[in-house]
Amino acid sequence: MNNIISLSGNLLLIICLATSMLQSxxxxxxxxxxxxxxxxxxxxxxxxxVLAFLILIFLFTQSNFGFELVTFHSHSEKPFLYKxxxxxxxxxxxxxxxxxxxxxFNFLYSLSAERDKLxxxxxxxxxxxxxIGFVLFSIAxxxxxxxxxxxxxxxxxxxxxxxxxxxxxxxxxxxxxYVGFSLVFSLAxxxxxxxxxxNVWAETVKSWTFLAWTFLTAGIALxxxxxxxxxxxxxxxxxxxxxxxxxxxxxxxxxLIHCVVVLQKKNTMQxxxxxxxxxxxxxxxxxxxxxxxxxxxxxxxxxSDPGRGLYILSFLFLVLITSFTIYxxxxxxxxxxxxxxxxxxxxxxxxxxxxxxxxxxxxxLGTIYPLxxxxxxxxxxxxxxxxYVMTITPVIIILLLFMIISPLVNWxxxxxxxxxxxxRYVLISSLTLVxxxxxxxxxxxxxxxxxxxxxxxxxxxxxxxxxxxxxxxIIITPSLGRTLSHSGFxxxxxxxxxxxxxxxxxxxxxxxxxxxxxxxxxxxxxKINQFEKQNYNSIQAIFYLMDKNKKVExxxxxxxxxxxxxxxxxxxxxxxxxxxxxxxxxNVTQATNSISVRIHVKPFMTFLWIGVILIILGxxxxxxxxxxxxxx
Amino acid sequence: xxxxxxKRLIKFLLSLIVLAISILIIVYNLRDxxxxxxxxSELQDLNTSDVRILRLxxxxxxxxxxxxxxGIHRFKINDGNEEISVKFEGILPNLFAEDxxxxxxxxxxxxxxxxxxxxxxKHDENYMPPEVIDSLKQTGNWQGE
Numbered sequence: 001m002n003n004i005i006s007l008s009g010n011l012l013l014i015i016c017l018a019t020s021m022l023q024s025x026x027x028x029x030x031x032x033x034x035x036x037x038x039x040x041x042x043x044x045x046x047x048x049x050v051l052a053f054l055i056l057i058f059l060f061t062q063s064n065f066g067f068e069l070v071t072f073h074s075h076s077e078k079p080f081l082y083k084x085x086x087x088x089x090x091x092x093x094x095x096x097x098x099x100x101x102x103x104x105f106n107f108l109y110s111l112s113a114e115r116d117k118l119x120x121x122x123x124x125x126x127x128x129x130x131x132i133g134f135v136l137f138s139i140a141x142x143x144x145x146x147x148x149x150x151x152x153x154x155x156x157x158x159x160x161x162x163x164x165x166x167x168x169x170x171x172x173x174x175x176x177x178y179v180g181f182s183l184v185f186s187l188a189x190x191x192x193x194x195x196x197x198x199n200v201w202a203e204t205v206k207s208w209t210f211l212a213w214t215f216l217t218a219g220i221a222l223x224x225x226x227x228x229x230x231x232x233x234x235x236x237x238x239x240x241x242x243x244x245x246x247x248x249x250x251x252x253x254x255x256l257i258h259c260v261v262v263l264q265k266k267n268t269m270q271x272x273x274x275x276x277x278x279x280x281x282x283x284x285x286x287x288x289x290x291x292x293x294x295x296x297x298x299x300x301x302x303x304s305d306p307g308r309g310l311y312i313l314s315f316l317f318l319v320l321i322t323s324f325t326i327y328x329x330x331x332x333x334x335x336x337x338x339x340x341x342x343x344x345x346x347x348x349x350x351x352x353x354x355x356x357x358x359x360x361x362x363x364x365l366g367t368i369y370p371l372x373x374x375x376x377x378x379x380x381x382x383x384x385x386x387x388y389v390m391t392i393t394p395v396i397i398i399l400l401l402f403m404i405i406s407p408l409v410n411w412x413x414x415x416x417x418x419x420x421x422x423x424r425y426v427l428i429s430s431l432t433l434v435x436x437x438x439x440x441x442x443x444x445x446x447x448x449x450x451x452x453x454x455x456x457x458x459x460x461x462x463x464x465x466x467x468x469x470x471x472x473x474i475i476i477t478p479s480l481g482r483t484l485s486h487s488g489f490x491x492x493x494x495x496x497x498x499x500x501x502x503x504x505x506x507x508x509x510x511x512x513x514x515x516x517x518x519x520x521x522x523x524x525x526x527k528i529n530q531f532e533k534q535n536y537n538s539i540q541a542i543f544y545l546m547d548k549n550k551k552v553e554x555x556x557x558x559x560x561x562x563x564x565x566x567x568x569x570x571x572x573x574x575x576x577x578x579x580x581x582x583x584x585x586x587n588v589t590q591a592t593n594s595i596s597v598r599i600h601v602k603p604f605m606t607f608l609w610i611g612v613i614l615i616i617l618g619x620x621x622x623x624x625x626x627x628x629x630x631x632x
Numbered sequence: 633x634x635x636x637x638x639k640r641l642i643k644f645l646l647s648l649i650v651l652a653i654s655i656l657i658i659v660y661n662l663r664d665x666x667x668x669x670x671x672x673s674e675l676q677d678l679n680t681s682d683v684r685i686l687r688l689x690x691x692x693x694x695x696x697x698x699x700x701x702x703g704i705h706r707f708k709i710n711d712g713n714e715e716i717s718v719k720f721e722g723i724l725p726n727l728f729a730e731d732x733x734x735x736x737x738x739x740x741x742x743x744x745x746x747x748x749x750x751x752x753x754k755h756d757e758n759y760m761p762p763e764v765i766d767s768l769k770q771t772g773n774w775q776g777e
Contacts (some may be wrong), residue, residue, distance in 0.1 A: 362658055369662065380669035380766070382687065387665035391658050507703055507723055559726070568726040587723045596703070596723040 009019035009145035042110035085168030143205035157515035174219025180212025185281035202264035214619030245287035268338035346405025400454035458490035481622035488614025495608035671767030
């Protein structure tokens, strides 16, 4: 029976491979058969991978230990949800997920209405070449349907820190973003080949780019939130290489979404937009390579295999060389004449493009340099988080400045005096607010106050320019997406800075009945519970935040002892309040009569996540909003 | 006076200067924030006047862990040849144990004492930091595959 399942899984992959090869022919020939059946073939590509993926999930839910992948990454006593998510919580399965999303975007695009049919077929041909690359990889080097030489009775289990509802959905969402840029890449390369990069092209590209960007943003945010409550270090971003690997395509993509809009509105910046599209997808590929090859020394390293790394690396280089060659040959002269004055929205967007690229370069250098010294100089080192903070801070100030000014000036030629007039109330109120803040919160340095000041202006100007009040109803303007995302970004940065300055933490050796004090907060250590769950045993401590003698909030941090694989994890207990999170985590100690407890007070965390949600909402709106007024 | 060529030249030179300055700042910052990794043997040979933050990795020596009630822990890290005493104030990670691989970050003080500011935890109890594997291989004390 298992032989048949394994065979059909592989067969489905081969069907997808064969159809993709047929589709890729459209790039080279005007074969009428393949050209006329694009929709059908795209459906076959997608359906075959959906079926293969469902088979894999089925194998995991059945805990079929005849298969290598299930044996290594699952366990019969694992909760049902994690059996399903176990299907993509490993290298082979996540690769299949990657292919699934590649074919999904291919399929969705094949359904879309595109005036130029030959161009559309080229896009699908390029997308199919990408599919070929990954399906070959899956069949040859990381086959999810490999059988065990001898059937096993029990699996090795899934790493307990991955057994988390958020982490079940984090990879699909992140991949949706990463892989979404494959279609943007295909659209760009096909556009170069067909020489039709213009505002009509941008119209189509815009929706796909915003879609991928929104998912990438959400994926990064979910990962960050997971790290915040699961790793128990009190932080949400560690400048870890794996995190950086997802941040780099995001930075390039953020530059890209702005350029696509400019291209759509003004029919300029052709070659730069196309270049960004290529760079963004290349960075997505590089992210996959960095995470999946195991070359990174990361807190998140889950899989490693040099052979696989080599394949992805070769594929990455192939994609890079081919696309840049096409770019070099075809991009010459595609730019339409465009002159704009230094004070104009065009210039502002261009400056911030460069600022984003600079941040990208900073992150790239910090991520790659340790790899370089390790491989070439044979020296082990790490780049500390302060590198990123110190170098990015001044650049962020420039970014904020132009984020504020650009939307207020006109395209092509604007006037600074107009900006100041438009901003006068916002400027005065922000300045007053910051002055009051600086008196009350005296820990802020001048740089931090500058950033906070700019953030407040950004939020206020975004809101005031985004929503126009008419007599009766609020009209949603095309810029509402920008309003949400930009004010969300302001809020996010505001929260990051205040959080960094005002976070507090303290470690206690606590016995039951103890009273613990951290700044204004008093906690009581009430009792210890012990209990057994399906696949772990747990020690739980109960703490109460006290207000005089009243219990205000309950905390229940845990230490879990998982059986398969045998691992100990600390579960944090977080209480979210409007202005601060209180975060308690405990650890096993050598001492028997007390436990180690770490209490964090993290201000403004709620605002940080609200900021992120606003950014995402802005992205969602921008997928749908056309550049005309829509009545709410 | 301002011919298009001259304009373009000024633009080009200006961007070159901006580029050069920013790269200089970035690289300078990078150099300042690098944390080098040492094995106990390498640390012994190190010029101890270096007060920079560094990382030390190896195995936690058998029977060396001493925990005091005020959250101060003392233990030793070895690579089979040399041993370094470490002092750490804070919570030790769950997977910290004798004979297991560990990486600590902190400062090395002259009298052979390493003041750890961080003890880096990994998630998997069988996980061995790659640098520790390398240094154990170098001293010939690596017993894995």
